[in-house]
Amino acid sequence: MGARLAAWFHRKGWSDLIIGLPYLWLLIFFLLPFLIVLAMSVATRTPTAPPFGYGGENPVVNLAGYARLFTDDLYLRAFLTSLGNAAVATVLCLLIGYPMALGLTRVSKGWRNILLMLVILPFWTSFLLRVYAWMGMMGKNSWFNRLLTDAWNWLTPEGWAVTSLPLMHSNFAVVLVMVYTYLPFMILPLYASLERLDPALDEAAMDLGTRPFGVFLDVTLPQSIPGIIAGGLLVFIPAAGELVIPTLVGDAGSPMIGRVISDEFTSARDWPMASSVAVALLVIMVIPTMIYSRYQAKSDGAEAQK
Amino acid sequence: MKRRPWFLFSVLVFGFAFFYVPILSMIVYSFNESRLATVWGGFSTKWYVSLFSNRQVGAALLLSLQIALISATIATILGTMAGIALARFTRFRGRTLFSGMVTAPLVMPEVITGISMLMLFLLMADWIGWPGQRGFTTVTLAHITFSMVFVTTVVQARMLQSDRAIEEAAMDLGSRPWQVMWDITLPTIFPAILSGWLLAFTISLDDVVITSFTTGPGNTTLPLLIWSKVKLGVTPDINALATLTVLVVGTGVVIAGLILTRAERRRLAEERQAFRSSTDTRP
Numbered sequence: 001m002g003a004r005l006a007a008w009f010h011r012k013g014w015s016d017l018i019i020g021l022p023y024l025w026l027l028i029f030f031l032l033p034f035l036i037v038l039a040m041s042v043a044t045r046t047p048t049a050p051p052f053g054y055g056g057e058n059p060v061v062n063l064a065g066y067a068r069l070f071t072d073d074l075y076l077r078a079f080l081t082s083l084g085n086a087a088v089a090t091v092l093c094l095l096i097g098y099p100m101a102l103g104l105t106r107v108s109k110g111w112r113n114i115l116l117m118l119v120i121l122p123f124w125t126s127f128l129l130r131v132y133a134w135m136g137m138m139g140k141n142s143w144f145n146r147l148l149t150d151a152w153n154w155l156t157p158e159g160w161a162v163t164s165l166p167l168m169h170s171n172f173a174v175v176l177v178m179v180y181t182y183l184p185f186m187i188l189p190l191y192a193s194l195e196r197l198d199p200a201l202d203e204a205a206m207d208l209g210t211r212p213f214g215v216f217l218d219v220t221l222p223q224s225i226p227g228i229i230a231g232g233l234l235v236f237i238p239a240a241g242e243l244v245i246p247t248l249v250g251d252a253g254s255p256m257i258g259r260v261i262s263d264e265f266t267s268a269r270d271w272p273m274a275s276s277v278a279v280a281l282l283v284i285m286v287i288p289t290m291i292y293s294r295y296q297a298k299s300d301g302a303e304a305q306k
Numbered sequence: 307m308k309r310r311p312w313f314l315f316s317v318l319v320f321g322f323a324f325f326y327v328p329i330l331s332m333i334v335y336s337f338n339e340s341r342l343a344t345v346w347g348g349f350s351t352k353w354y355v356s357l358f359s360n361r362q363v364g365a366a367l368l369l370s371l372q373i374a375l376i377s378a379t380i381a382t383i384l385g386t387m388a389g390i391a392l393a394r395f396t397r398f399r400g401r402t403l404f405s406g407m408v409t410a411p412l413v414m415p416e417v418i419t420g421i422s423m424l425m426l427f428l429l430m431a432d433w434i435g436w437p438g439q440r441g442f443t444t445v446t447l448a449h450i451t452f453s454m455v456f457v458t459t460v461v462q463a464r465m466l467q468s469d470r471a472i473e474e475a476a477m478d479l480g481s482r483p484w485q486v487m488w489d490i491t492l493p494t495i496f497p498a499i500l501s502g503w504l505l506a507f508t509i510s511l512d513d514v515v516i517t518s519f520t521t522g523p524g525n526t527t528l529p530l531l532i533w534s535k536v537k538l539g540v541t542p543d544i545n546a547l548a549t550l551t552v553l554v555v556g557t558g559v560v561i562a563g564l565i566l567t568r569a570e571r572r573r574l575a576e577e578r579q580a581f582r583s584s585t586d587t588r589p
Binding site for chain 1: 315388395404415425426451487536539540552567
């Protein structure tokens with residue numbers, strides 16, 4: 001028995017185990033829950049425990065949840081708020097992150113390592129505490145809020161004067177904190193793609209009489225598009241499904257979609273509706289990812305042909 | 307003639323101020339005497355005292371560390387296996403599904419992972435009577451699942467870069483395939499496995515959303531404890547806790563950075579040495 005087991009292990013058992021164990025794990029704890037969400041999204045809500053019905057007196061496929069996505073104002077608004085906030089945060093991350101990444105390629109090597117470490121450092125500290133840091137900064141009596149209030153009162157006509165700016169519990173706060181927490185995800189892929197560029201190209205364009213900004217537009221920017229897309233997806237995808245940031249600093253009156261899913265599930269105990277919203281969010285996010293991977297496959301193919 | 311890119315440097319300065327001013331502000335206010343977390347009332351260390359005398363914080367930290375240690379270790383074993391499988395075995399049944407299941411969790415919103423896991427546990431309790439109660443085990447299972455794919459990504463990338471000549475040489479010399487894996491592949495990818503473990507450990511230690519869905523009564527991890535306090539507003543003892551976190555993580559990252567740079571420098575020097583001696587002995 002032992003000898004046969006050893007023979008099996010030597011022949012193909014070891015590779016079966018290496019593939020099989022993680023495969024089985026992901027089937028049970030990733031694919032199965034995912035299929036449950038899919039199935040739940042067409043189930044019917046019932047007052048039983050667990051709170052759903054499937055077959056029997058209930059319809060096998062109930063599309064009421066998906067229909068409500070289009071008829072109930074709440075869901076449409078939540079989707080628009082989420083996508084809007086995530087899009088603005090992504091663009092701002094790009095506008096701040098791009099010059100920072102480009103600047104990192106222009107500093108001396110010793111400085112570069114230290115600065116890169118400083119970009120990564122916040123990522124290793126708690127996400128929750130980074131959000132919390134801004135709660136302290138934006139509160140009504142904080143030094144930051146008073147500074148901004150003074151600036152506002154000085155810049156605007158007297159009739160607009162305020163005692164403090166309502167920074168917290170707004171989409172402004174959500175976007176600001178998103179930019180703060182996700183900026184490293186934009187800087188790092190951009191830096192990786194900018195670092196590989198050959199400075200000789202810049203110099204050649206300069207020698208041919210192009211102005212520095214022209215060099216940036218014609219030489220640097222086109223070559224860094226893969227980095228822009230990678231960074232953009234790394235910011236946009238988690239930002240669109242964000243739950244922690246809008247719960248802590250967001251406006252409860254216009255919830256984001258992550259909050260809606262969580263509330264439908266826990267407070268309303270409407271598992272089918274929560275699942276329908278979840279599937280819709282996945283569809284919206286899967287599309288940009290698929291476009292990206294097709295684009296990447298195409299550019300890899302073009303590179304291979306060279 | 308080389309011009310200094312003043313615009314880029316000023317954005318860098320602004321960017322780092324943006325990164326660190328909120329953290330510095332939090333550190334300064336952790337030494338604030340006043341109960342009002344945003345108004346300065348003089349220097350004091352009383353929030354550190356209240357933090358250390360708080361039993362809840364200690365218990366939550368211990369629970370978080372236990373979950374992170376166990377889940378990171380199992381996630382590293384499973385994730386490394388998956389990374390090796392995807393990098394080395396180019397053809398096996400169901401490979402497409404496998405690589406899909408490895409990449410999909412990376413882009414899955416945490417809320418959806420959370421509710422899908424919770425539904426799985428609730429339905430399993432209904433079907434097979436397990437898990438009777440959610441808590442340590444269910445949170446650990448969830449953490450293993452979402453952190454193992456990060457390990458896989460790191461390991462797979464390292465495997466695809468590595469030179470297969472040594473593995474092939476060992477095969478030619480008559481090693482069994484699994485011995486090659488154990489004696490040659492695993493030691494070469496060890497740095498990637500280690501950074502995968504660290505990543506899994508940090509992700510587990512930091513998670514709020516998935517933990518909040520999969521935990522049960524009485525099992526409060528440190529992020530969940532902070533979450534429940536912070537939802538009610540800014541409290542000074544959280545400033546103290548945050549300061550300690552930044553201190554511990556900062557020291558750790560600096561030490562790790564120094565060790566990595568030194569190891570890299572040594573490796574380069576050794577390679578140069580090896581290259582030089584190999585060219586010297588050539589006839």
